[in-house]
Amino acid sequence: MKTIKILIIFVFILLPSLAYSKSVYRNPFASLIPTDRPKPAGKKREVELPSLSIEGVLWGNDKPQTIIDGEVYSVGDKLKGLEAKVFRIEKNVVFISYGDKIYEEKISKKEGKR
DSSP states (O other): OHHHHHHHHIIIIIHHHTSOOTTTSOOTTSOSSOSSOOOOTTOOOOOOOOOOOEEEEEOSSSSOEEEETTEEEETTOBOTTSSEEEEEEOSSEEEEEETTEEEEEEOOOOOOOO
8 A cells, every 4th residue: 555655646746747848958859069050260251342433543653643532542541431451553453452352453444525
């Protein structure tokens, strides 16, 4: 009789407390591998250089300059409104560093009145 009482206590009192509760235990079917893996450190999102108008190059002296969007810049100058710098100036090309890349921009050809 004593064994039956112990069995009844176990079934009605202890067994419900051993039942699965999602607030206490994790979902046994959920993956342990994280789904949102961090991106590798070597790959960065590429940033495109905003549209610029290279209007001309002042060439033939010790310090070449360029005209970009109506402003005159030398090598090393930061462009207004951008985190970009004039990297190098050649006869018909201006190299601009922006982000981790260097962009090659050619002089914009505008149709003039004749």
